[in-house]
Amino acid sequence: MKTAFTSAALASIISLASAHGYFQSPIARHPSDAYKSACGEQAYNNLNSDINNNIQGLEQLTATQSDFKAAECNLWMCKGLKYADNTANVHEYTPGQEVDMYFQIVAPHSGYANVSVVDTASNSVISANLTHWDQYALTSEPMRAEWQNFTVKMPEDLGSKCAEGGACVIQMHWDAPEAKQTYQSCIDFKMAGSAAKRSHARDMKV
Helix, strand or coil: CHHHHHHHHHHHHHHHHCCCEEEEECCCCCCCHHHHHHHCHHHHHHHHHCCCCCHHHHHHHHCCCCCCCHHHHCCCCHHHCCHHHCHHHCEEECCCCEEEEEEEECCCCCEEEEEEEEECCCCEEEEEEEEEEEEECCCCCCCCHHHCEEEEECCCCCCCCCCCCCCEEEEEEEEECCCCEEEEEEEEEEECCHHHHHHHHHHCCC
8 A cells, every 4th residue: 555655655656747738729639548458547637637738757657667668658659549539529620621720838948849649559750840949837937828739730731640549649858957857748540642632623623
């Protein structure tokens, strides 16, 4: 019981110290059974109580947990959050569509940030900087509206790479070097290939 209490207390402390920010709209990934299976019960409990936790905090929390499967969890891909837990929240977009977003900053930490499209199979950026900030969530000045409310334009050159749910995410990547913390928030989406859209436009010509 003492060990269990200590672990739970540690999870709570890290959670309280790590409330920073997450996508509120569109709905982003959240933890459930697949996350718990891959990343362990402590990580699951931590994010389930505070989705804003940073990756370094999760690394520290899971380092000694026997049910943490590092490769399967893959904390540096959407904090390890899984598509399998979020199939009900797959957003559908079209190439060139403008999407309004709300990223709630719970506690600012000076750094830089970008919103990009990431291929989930390779954890690689396939469309960089849908929007970005060289200076983000600065603690030296009042909160700027554009840090939380912004619009991105969906890329038009991805073909069919994101045609199926789970293949791609829109990822907010916020790094705060002074705090030595990184925050990620991922939105599942699917988007029909832009090539198909152009073919349709040609077919409509008279």
